[in-house]
Amino acid sequence: MIVENLVFYTFSAILLVSSIMVISARNPVHAVLALVATFFLGAGLFVLLGAEFLAMTLVIVYVGAVAVLFLFVVMMLDISFAELRQGFLRYLPVGGLVGLVLVVELVLVELHWTVTPKVLDKPAAPIPPSDQVSNSHALGHILYTQYFYLFQASGLILLIAMIGAIVLSLRSRAHVRRQSVAAQVGRQTADAVAVRQVSTGGGV
Amino acid sequence: MASFWTFVWPLIVIVAAIVAIIIPVLIGVAYLTYAERKVMSAMQRRQGPALVGPLGLLQPVADGLKLFGKEMVIPSGANPGVFLFAPFLTFVLSLVAWAVMPFGAHLVLSNINVGILYLYAISSLGVYGTIMAGWASNSRYAFLGGLRSAAQMVSYEVSMGLIMVTVLLCTGSFNLSEIVLAQQTVWFAVPLFPMFVIFFISILAETNRAPFDLPEGEAELVGGFFTEYSCMNFALFMLGEYSNMILMSAIAVVLFLGGWLPPLNFGPFAPIVNLVPGPIWFALKIAFVLFFFIWMRAAFPRYRYDQLMRLGWKIFLPFTLLWVIVTASALEIFGWLPAVVP
Numbered sequence: 001m002i003v004e005n006l007v008f009y010t011f012s013a014i015l016l017v018s019s020i021m022v023i024s025a026r027n028p029v030h031a032v033l034a035l036v037a038t039f040f041l042g043a044g045l046f047v048l049l050g051a052e053f054l055a056m057t058l059v060i061v062y063v064g065a066v067a068v069l070f071l072f073v074v075m076m077l078d079i080s081f082a083e084l085r086q087g088f089l090r091y092l093p094v095g096g097l098v099g100l101v102l103v104v105e106l107v108l109v110e111l112h113w114t115v116t117p118k119v120l121d122k123p124a125a126p127i128p129p130s131d132q133v134s135n136s137h138a139l140g141h142i143l144y145t146q147y148f149y150l151f152q153a154s155g156l157i158l159l160i161a162m163i164g165a166i167v168l169s170l171r172s173r174a175h176v177r178r179q180s181v182a183a184q185v186g187r188q189t190a191d192a193v194a195v196r197q198v199s200t201g202g203g204v
Numbered sequence: 205m206a207s208f209w210t211f212v213w214p215l216i217v218i219v220a221a222i223v224a225i226i227i228p229v230l231i232g233v234a235y236l237t238y239a240e241r242k243v244m245s246a247m248q249r250r251q252g253p254a255l256v257g258p259l260g261l262l263q264p265v266a267d268g269l270k271l272f273g274k275e276m277v278i279p280s281g282a283n284p285g286v287f288l289f290a291p292f293l294t295f296v297l298s299l300v301a302w303a304v305m306p307f308g309a310h311l312v313l314s315n316i317n318v319g320i321l322y323l324y325a326i327s328s329l330g331v332y333g334t335i336m337a338g339w340a341s342n343s344r345y346a347f348l349g350g351l352r353s354a355a356q357m358v359s360y361e362v363s364m365g366l367i368m369v370t371v372l373l374c375t376g377s378f379n380l381s382e383i384v385l386a387q388q389t390v391w392f393a394v395p396l397f398p399m400f401v402i403f404f405i406s407i408l409a410e411t412n413r414a415p416f417d418l419p420e421g422e423a424e425l426v427g428g429f430f431t432e433y434s435c436m437n438f439a440l441f442m443l444g445e446y447s448n449m450i451l452m453s454a455i456a457v458v459l460f461l462g463g464w465l466p467p468l469n470f471g472p473f474a475p476i477v478n479l480v481p482g483p484i485w486f487a488l489k490i491a492f493v494l495f496f497f498i499w500m501r502a503a504f505p506r507y508r509y510d511q512l513m514r515l516g517w518k519i520f521l522p523f524t525l526l527w528v529i530v531t532a533s534a535l536e537i538f539g540w541l542p543a544v545v546p
Contacts, residue, residue: 059329060328065361068354069358072354075351181514
């Protein structure tokens with residue numbers, strides 16, 4: 001128990017520090033790297049909670065794909081952070097409000113659990129004991145039975161987002177030389193080479 | 205005192221186990237560089253390293269010592285923190301993945317439920333070492349190499365993930381030991397042969413090996429993302445690359461070639477092949493896959509970048525996606541779905 005607490009506080013402390021670095025770092029690339037560290041430590045906290053499936057998914061999706069694209073964009077584009085900072089005071093109230101709403105929600109949930117602990121006995125989906133069912137099986141069971149339609153709907157939304165991204169970024173440009181492998185492979189000697197008798201000095 | 209030892213004793217055991225895994229891996233890395241040079245020289249009718257020690261066997265040691273003696277250079281425009289962290293990250297990531305690798309029945313450091321996801325997560329982190337090195341060097345060549353590598357590794361990871369899904373459909377478990385045990389009747393390389401071939405090509409691309417070694421394509425990019433690295437930083441990148449090769453081969457062996465299970469395990473052969481312990485079979489199979497890595501490098505010219513992207517996105521991705529559906533349908537229709545805990 002002592003070891004677990006020690007690990008938890010170490011992870012949370014570094015997580016808080018790196019998440020502050022995300023918004024305070026001067027160099028945008030450092031900010032993204034701090035974001036990666038934040039995701040990774042978040043995954044560590046999930047592992048401590050016994051939610052290893054969520055932890056691995058967090059690392060695969062956010063660290064392995066999303067943050068790589070962030071890093072890509074930040075490195076490629078010449079973003080001047082000084083310029084971005086100019087609107088700081090103007091957007092502070094809106095950002096602060098969103099942050100406040102999130103904090104209030106968290107506090108409400110926590111209060112709810114502390115004030116009426118009985119609500120924990122009546123969850124929407126019963127949590128199977130973790131020593132009998134691994135949490136990937138448990139999650140799959142709930143997703144594919146109870147929440148099947150919602151799961152499908154979220155898949156469809158993602159599909160629409162993907163098609164939208166393709167439509168927005170697809171443009172056909174003239175003068176682009178593309179390789180057609182089928183045409184190259186299907187090419188015969190007869191199509192490509194013509195044998196001519198050329199008279200001396202006559203040219204082709 | 206008793207409570208003190210209940211904490212310390214497991215710690216000692218785990219550290220000893222980690223050392224017992226890492227030392228053979230590092231020796232394997234050293235001799236993989238030697239094997240690569242020897243095999244390629246044999247294929248090209250040359251001698252290869254032959255001067256240091258008998259048959260040149262001490263060549264890796266000499267190379268390591270030489271790199272220790274070099275001067276460490278940090279370019280003036282570089283970002284020192286990230287510059288030094290990148291090779292370290294590459295090297296560490298190539299070693300931590302071994303934690304879940306099953307070397308034999310019950311012979312595994314950490315037998316976690318989500319082993320295969322852990323491996324996938326660690327291999328998807330590998331891209332950071334390259335992209336950070338490329339950016340922090342503050343050099344055009346290194347930056348282009350880093351960007352190429354990032355795009356390449358992200359592209360091929362997608363089809364690798366789908367291939368893992370087909371294997372998982374056949375086993376019904378994320379646990380690596382259970383994946384190996386599911387192959388007792390037939391190795392997955394037989395029924396899923398196309399997936400095995402695509403997986404092998406994908407791990408070539410994932411480890412930046414020829415014919416997909418564009419991030420370090422010396423013809424156009426000098427040395428790619430490690431152009432600016434010297435001394436032990438460079439050595440860490442090299443160790444990371446070769447250790448990643450061994451790791452990816454080990455993943456291929458676990459997923460498709462039956463892990464530690466002996467080949468020809470039937471009829472008259474069974475008593476003979478079972479004389480050899482499982483970890484030895486595991487190592488031999490890894491060596492077999494690694495030989496193909498080296499063979500590919502000796503046999504094929506480097507891909508062009510657009511061809512690489514075309515292969516990843518337009519051929520492998522649709523094909524693996526289709527194969528996931530085919531496998532799932534076959535398992536469902538013939539009732540071969542693995543028994544799953546409720």
